[in-house]
Amino acid sequence: MGLLNSVSFQRLQGGIEAANKRQSVLANNVANQDTPNFKRSYVSFESILQQQENGLESQLGAKVTDTRHFQFGQSSVVPTAVVNTDETTSMNNNDNNVDIDREMSLSAENQLRYNSYVGQLNSQISMMRTVIEGR
Template sequence: MGLLNTLSFRRLQKGIDAANMRQNALANNVANVDTPNFKRSDVSFESFLREQERGLQSKLGAKVTDPRHIQFGLTGNVPSPVIRTDKSTSMNNNGNNVDIDREMALSAENQLRYSSYVQLLNSQISMMRTATEGR
């Protein structure tokens, strides 16, 4: 097992991939704000990750009495991001369901999420470098 193949590292990589996919979907939504019958898309990742973590924790049967406790046994596969299209709603008379204000707010949130993932990834790499180089 390589140093960069830990579960947390793979989760961060998939998180960055999901943020990239989400930014593309949001940009596509904004570009098609006036297109008749266009339905907005979004990327699902974080909810899948939470569900997987809950499922793995419940299968272990380990009781965690403090949130600072170290989790063990979480070695499952990291879920992949999925693009979903919202076909159930309509915002305009032309069948389009893109709300430009919502899309811009989601874009800002996604940028913050992406920055956080990159900072965490850089921090992990820095810690591994320090551990291997001894400085």
């Protein structure tokens, strides 16, 4: 097993890819804020990852009471981000449901999330470098 093939690296990579996809979707929503009948899209990743982890625990009957406990089952499978469209709402008279303030807020949140993923990845690489170099 390679150093960069661990579950945590795979999850961080999935999170970074989801943040990139989310930024593209948010930019598309903003670009189409005045397009008649346009319905906003959104990206789901963290909620899918959480459902996967909760489903794994209930499926195996294993309860993790400490972060140092081993995970059981297929926890190494990292889900991919899914793009969904919100067809149920309407914000404007032209049947468009893009709220520019909400999209900009979600974009700022996404940037913070992306920065935290990259920071965590850098931290793990730094720890590995310290172990390998012995400094």
